Amino acid sequence: MNKAVFLDRDGVINEVLSKRVKFVNNPSQFYLLEGVGEAIRLFNEACIPTFVVTNQGGVGLGFMKEASLIKVHKRMVEELAKYGAHIDDIMYCPHKPKAGCACRKPEAQMLLDLASTHNINLSSSIMVGDREPDIEAGKKAGCKTVFIGDETDNSAQANIVFPHLLAAAPWILEELT
Incomplete structure (x- = not known):
């Protein structure tokens, strides 16, 4: 079984709640965060499967269509x-917040499904997120967890905290290679 890195999207990969964009409801609102392309390329070069798991309640709430x-x-x-980087697979929950579905983080179903599809050992893998539900989903799946943000915001008690994905990359690489 393979080790993998699971990445939340909004706030880890792309800007959200910034001066430039509040929420990403169409492609023109998508801006990569600095260093993300380089970090994901490093995971790719190390042959670490890299997945995106993202709650997209805007679909269920009608702010955007699934298309x-x-x-x-x-x-x-x-x-x-x-940046010469790629994502191996993307899974999203389109349901409304509080819909009670199994796929919406903090539930772990997206990680479990990707692990099953791609032969991933979750206990040897890492979930990276910038919010408590991301970290809780990673823990429920049995992954180590990385919180992107400030140590004072790490209320879910992730294993380790970094300010951004590129800063976390060396630790992730050491854990997964």
């Missing part, structure tokens, strides 16, 4: 390719 979400993800893939 627009697919276009946003296409834009993400295109932006990452500029």
Whole structure:
């Protein structure tokens, strides 16, 4: 079984709640965060499967159509390719917040499904997120967890905290290689 890195999207890969964009509801609102392309390329070069697991409640709430979400993800893939980076698979929960579904983080179903599909050993893998539900989902799946943000915001008690994905990359690489 393989080890993998699971990445939340908004706030880990792309800007959200910034001066430039509040939420990403169409491709023109998608902006890679600094260093993300380089970090994901490092995971790719180390042959670490890299997945995106993202709650996209805007679909269920009617702020965007699923077709627009697919276009946003296409834009993400295109932006990452500029850095020689790629994502192995993307899984998203389109349901409304509080819908009670098994796939919405903090539940772990997206990670479990990707692990089953791609032969991933979750206890040897890492979930990276910038919010408590991301970390809780990683823990429920049995992964180590990385919180992206400030130590004072690490209320879910992730294993380790870094300010951004590129800063976390050396630790992730050491854990997974």
